[in-house]
Amino acid sequence: MDARVTKERVIRDFDQYVDERIDDGVFRVNLDMFRDPELFDLEMEYIWEKTWVFVVHDSQIPENNDFITTQIGRTPVILQRGDDGQVRAFINHCTHRGPRLCKTQRGNAARHTCPYHGWMYDSNGNNLMVTDEEAGGYSQAFKSMSHDLHQVARLESYRGFYWASLSDEVSSLKDYLGDIGFFLDAWIDQSPNELEWVKGDANFTYDGNWKMVFENCLDLYHAKTLHASFGNAVMNRFKDMGEDERKSINLDDFVNATAEVSYYNFENGHGALWIQNQSQQEDRPSYAMYKEMEARVGAEKAELMLSGKVAAIFPSILFVESATFQMRMIRPISVDKTEVYAFCLAPKGEPAEARALRIRQYEDFFSTSGLATPDDTAVYRSAQEGDQARTLEWNQGYHRGIEMIQRGPDEKAKQMGFSPTLSIHGSIAIQGEAMYIGPYREWLKKMNAGQDSALSKLSGDVRG
Amino acid sequence: MDKGQLQQEATELLYREGLTLDRQRWDDWLDLWTDDCELWIPAWISEHEQITDPQKEISLLYLSGKNYLKERTERVLKGMSPASVPMPRTCHSVNNILIDAYTSDSMTVQSVFRVDYYHHKKVYGFFGHYTHQLVQQADGWKIHKKQVTLMNDFISEVLDVYLI
Numbered sequence: 001m002d003a004r005v006t007k008e009r010v011i012r013d014f015d016q017y018v019d020e021r022i023d024d025g026v027f028r029v030n031l032d033m034f035r036d037p038e039l040f041d042l043e044m045e046y047i048w049e050k051t052w053v054f055v056v057h058d059s060q061i062p063e064n065n066d067f068i069t070t071q072i073g074r075t076p077v078i079l080q081r082g083d084d085g086q087v088r089a090f091i092n093h094c095t096h097r098g099p100r101l102c103k104t105q106r107g108n109a110a111r112h113t114c115p116y117h118g119w120m121y122d123s124n125g126n127n128l129m130v131t132d133e134e135a136g137g138y139s140q141a142f143k144s145m146s147h148d149l150h151q152v153a154r155l156e157s158y159r160g161f162y163w164a165s166l167s168d169e170v171s172s173l174k175d176y177l178g179d180i181g182f183f184l185d186a187w188i189d190q191s192p193n194e195l196e197w198v199k200g201d202a203n204f205t206y207d208g209n210w211k212m213v214f215e216n217c218l219d220l221y222h223a224k225t226l227h228a229s230f231g232n233a234v235m236n237r238f239k240d241m242g243e244d245e246r247k248s249i250n251l252d253d254f255v256n257a258t259a260e261v262s263y264y265n266f267e268n269g270h271g272a273l274w275i276q277n278q279s280q281q282e283d284r285p286s287y288a289m290y291k292e293m294e295a296r297v298g299a300e301k302a303e304l305m306l307s308g309k310v311a312a313i314f315p316s317i318l319f320v321e322s323a324t325f326q327m328r329m330i331r332p333i334s335v336d337k338t339e340v341y342a343f344c345l346a347p348k349g350e351p352a353e354a355r356a357l358r359i360r361q362y363e364d365f366f367s368t369s370g371l372a373t374p375d376d377t378a379v380y381r382s383a384q385e386g387d388q389a390r391t392l393e394w395n396q397g398y399h400r401g402i403e404m405i406q407r408g409p410d411e412k413a414k415q416m417g418f419s420p421t422l423s424i425h426g427s428i429a430i431q432g433e434a435m436y437i438g439p440y441r442e443w444l445k446k447m448n449a450g451q452d453s454a455l456s457k458l459s460g461d462v463r464g
Numbered sequence: 465m466d467k468g469q470l471q472q473e474a475t476e477l478l479y480r481e482g483l484t485l486d487r488q489r490w491d492d493w494l495d496l497w498t499d500d501c502e503l504w505i506p507a508w509i510s511e512h513e514q515i516t517d518p519q520k521e522i523s524l525l526y527l528s529g530k531n532y533l534k535e536r537t538e539r540v541l542k543g544m545s546p547a548s549v550p551m552p553r554t555c556h557s558v559n560n561i562l563i564d565a566y567t568s569d570s571m572t573v574q575s576v577f578r579v580d581y582y583h584h585k586k587v588y589g590f591f592g593h594y595t596h597q598l599v600q601q602a603d604g605w606k607i608h609k610k611q612v613t614l615m616n617d618f619i620s621e622v623l624d625v626y627l628i
Contacts, residue, residue, distance in 0.1 A: 104511050200507030200515045200522025204619040207584075229545035233535045240531050339618075344522055356519040360526070367623075369505070369525040371539065374547035374622035381584070381621065382546065 009454060012042070014447040018440050019394070025402055028394045029440050034209040034387045040335035046450020047315055047443065048073035050167045052176050054317035054329055055079050055089060057345060058160035059197040060106070065123045068106045070341070071331050072166050077152060078102050079162065082124035083110060089152035089164045090125050101149075105201070112149075125149035159188050160195070163316075179418040180270040183311040186304045187325060189297055190286055191347030198344040198359065204368040205339050208380030210315075210332035213340060214439065216376055217310050217318045217328070218271045220261065221400055221431040223251055226379060230371040246360045247283035249308070249323050259428040262412045263401070263435040264420035269314030269442025271435050272420075275307055275428060276412070285324055285358035288351050300416060314442050324361040336384050342366065401432030467563060474573045474598060475561050477605050482556030482577075485626050490537035494530065498599060498606045503527045505612040505628065514613065524614060524623060536625045547622045552583035554626055558594070569600040570608075577612075579627055590628055591615050 017030040017039075032039055053072045056079040061068055067080040069092055076092035078101065092100045094114040101112040101121065111128070112121045118131035127147035130136070154165040156173035158181065163173050170176065177184070188195060206213070216222070224231070231251035237244035257279050264272045281287060286306050294302040311319040318328040325346070331339040344362050346355060365372045387395075401424050410423035424432055465473075477496065484493035505524035506514040515521035527533055540548045557578045564572040578591040597609040612628050 106510055198520075198522055199509050200524075201509065201617065202507055202522055202524055202619070203617075204621065206621050226546070229539050229542065232542065232544065233539060236535060236538070237531070240534075241529075352519070359519065359522060363523060363526060367522075367524070368619040368621065369623040371535075371545075374624070375545050377621040378546035 009451075009458065010038075011455070012039075012447075012451065014444055014451065017447075018444045020437060020441070022402065022405060022437065025399070027398045027402060027434065027437055027440075028396070029398070029436075030393055031387050031389075031395065032393075033443075034211065034384065035335060037335045040209075040332070042447065042450070043443075044073045044332070045454075047446045048332065049075065050165075050169070050446060050450055051315070052154075052156075052163040052165050052170060052173055053315075054161065054313065055155075055164045056087070056162045057195070057197060057327075057343075058087070058157070058162070059195065059345070060343075061087065063108060065108050065110045066106070067102055067109060067123075069100075069102045069104070070329070072152065072164060073332075075166060076100055077164065078149075079164075080123050080125075083122070084124065086124075087155070087157070087162060088125060089155040089162075090149040091152060093150065094119055095127065095147050095149060096130075119147070121149050125151060158184060161188075176268050177313070178267045178270070179420065180266045180272060180311055180313060182416065182418040183272050183274075183304075183309060184319065186301065186309065187319060187321075187345070189301070190289065190293060190305050191349055192292070192296060193348040195345040196348045198346050198355075200344075201341075202363075202367050202369070203339065203341045204373075204377065205333070205337065206377040206380045207336055208338060208377075208384035209335060210330050210338045212380040212383060213328065213330055213338060213376075214312055214315065214318065215433075215436060216380070217312050217320050218263070218273060218435055218439075219433045220273065220428070221433045222376075222379075223431070226375050227251060227372050229375065230365065233371050246364050247280070247323065247357065248361060248364050249280065257428065260426065261424075261428045261430065261432070262410055263424040263432050264413065265422040265435055265438025266420050269439045269446075271312045271314075271438055272310060273432075273435070274304060274309045274412070276303070278308055278428075280323075281306055283323065285350065285354040285361065286347070288354035289347060304416065312439070314439050320366070322361075322365050324358045324365075326362060326366045338380075342368075398434055398436050401426075401430050401434035404430065404432075405434060405437075465568065467566070470563055470566055470571055471561070473605050474563060474571060474596070477598060477607070478558045478561060478573065478575060478594070478596065481607070482558055486554050486556055488540075488551065488626075490541065494534055494537060496607050497530050497533060498601065498608050499530050501528075501530055501533065501607055502609045503533065503612075503625065504609070505614050505623075508617050524617060524619075525612075525625075525628075527625075533625060540626070548624070550583075552581040552588075552627070554579055554581045564595075571598050572596070573598060577628070581627060588620055589616070590623070592628075 019028045061081045064083050070077050078090045078092045081087050096119045099116050120129040125148050152164045153168040234248050259278045260276045262274045309321050320326050327343050329341040364370050404424045406423050410425040504526050507522050507524050518526040539545050558575050561575045573596040575594045580589045592615040593613040595611040598605050599608045
């Protein structure tokens with residue numbers, strides 16, 4: 001093998017993909033970011049395999065030896081609670097020849113035995129057996145190797161939410177999340193007893209780039225048009241049944257009402273939005289616990305806890321609350337294929353009636369069998385197809401609200417005490433879609449840093 | 465009614481359900497259901513375990529009452545939902561129909577199904593088991609409950625009543 005050829009890289013000028021001129025009222029990203037397979041491979045290497053990726057919530061693996069499998073970038077990963085109760089992240093790969101040790105999405109196992117040659121590991125990742133080692137004629141060098149499972153470089157928890165990184169050159173998880181943690185707290189603190197996973201998998205794929213679902217959750221502009229069919233169904237429920245027993249968000253009301261909205265960008269690529277003074281607050285499942293929340297955390301925080309809100313944590317996880325709350329883990333498969341692992345977290349100790357309402361609302365809007373998400377996935381596919389127009393380089397889709405961007409916090413953020421890098425505040429009628437600047441700044445930063453590090457490693461190798 | 469005759473009634477109803485969906489005869493399809501009907505696709509928890517209580521756990525689909533079925537057919541008819549524009553072409557196959565339990569005016573029917581559909585120049589499919597609870601009403605046998613065990617539950621973009 002010729003090392004010079006395999007290590008050769010085309011040096012990319014990533015700056016050309018992100019055109020940020022806020023003072024001139026322009027922000028746009030190049031369509032190649034959605035359609036160039038080589039760029040996708042570089043995103044895997046420079047972003048997904050170099051930063052914190054959300055992997056599991058504590059309540060999804062509650063018992064000792066429980067495990068769940070996932071992916072970080074292209075790497076298959078096991079999250080397992082060991083027999084000592086500690087959660088660890090391993091690469092799902094037998095140290096000997098490489099088969100995946102956990103083949104199911106979740107389970108409980110005190111031992112992992114590789115089906116190929118029988119090497120065995122415990123739930124803490126320790127190698128228990130190299131099959132027939134004594135008679136194997138192994139070298140001293142082999143015997144001095146660790147045969148344990150490869151641990152993922154970093155694993156940290158934010159109040160029960162675990163992120164992992166394949167690279168150890170990352171800041172602490174707390175620093176990486178920064179002030180978007182304020183939004184996470186608004187979900188976590190909904191119950192004095194934390195959140196729990198509501199069982200049942202409803203995962204899906206779509207034929208489009210991973211950034212489409214990330215963008216979608218920070219875009220209120222599409223709600224009225226793309227989800228008109230959902231809005232129509234909700235209106236008809238009042239007509240046919242006298243009420244909507246699922247108490248879904250009325251989209252007409254949503255756009256025309258007196259509600260206000262704040263959009264935020266935070267350090268490290270995170271985005272958020274928060275709908276204020278929204279009607280139908282009493283139709284939210286969390287309303288059942290509102291009095292208790294208010295007494296515990298105060299009126300301002302309780303309002304954020306009850307409100308419609310989104311936290312998009314770059315690049316891997318979306319916390320989305322319309323009427324009810326869903327988490328969406330993004331798993332890019334190829335430039336035009338994405339898996340979404342969706343799950344419902346709810347306050348422990350929620351009254352049964354509120355829990356049932358939460359579940360119906362969740363399925364009604366968010367599920368891929370529901371009345372909203374399938375229209376999103378259909379349009380991602382359609383945009384992926386439209387974006388193949390190779391003579392075109394740019395879309396115009398990041399300008400709505402751009403004139404209203406303020407640097408630093410808006411009044412709401414100041415009151416609450418968190419520090420976004422950019423804010424937009426105004427009537428919900430803005431239906432903003434300008435707050436992709438933070439995520440794409442981070443994209444650019446990670447791509448440049450990844451390339452610099454790869455190139456310096458390469459020149460180091462050549463010198464060495 | 466003897467079991468042979470019930471078997472024939474059940475078979476005809478299940479075939480008719482597939483036929484009305486495939487031919488997009490939505491009103492005829494709705495006529496096959498009781499007003500207080502239930503259509504339930506429990507979600508999976510692990511390889512061979514599904515949820516058991518739709519009020520406490522997440523379902524792939526849980527519709528209770530005919531109005532919620534009608535809302536699905538109207539969604540298709542109105543043409544405002546990109547998920548069903550264009551509508552996939554579907555083909556329902558139902559097999560291995562067995563009556564599990566029956567009285568003079570109700571029966572529980574087990575079967576297997578496969579739905580092939582054509583969308584975006586590709587063939588997709590769903591397959592699994594049906595459990596139908598049928599009841600006899602003045603105008604014939606109706607579907608009171610349909611429970612679907614969906615084997616391939618990693619959904620490609622959309623799952624809806626006309627795809628299962």
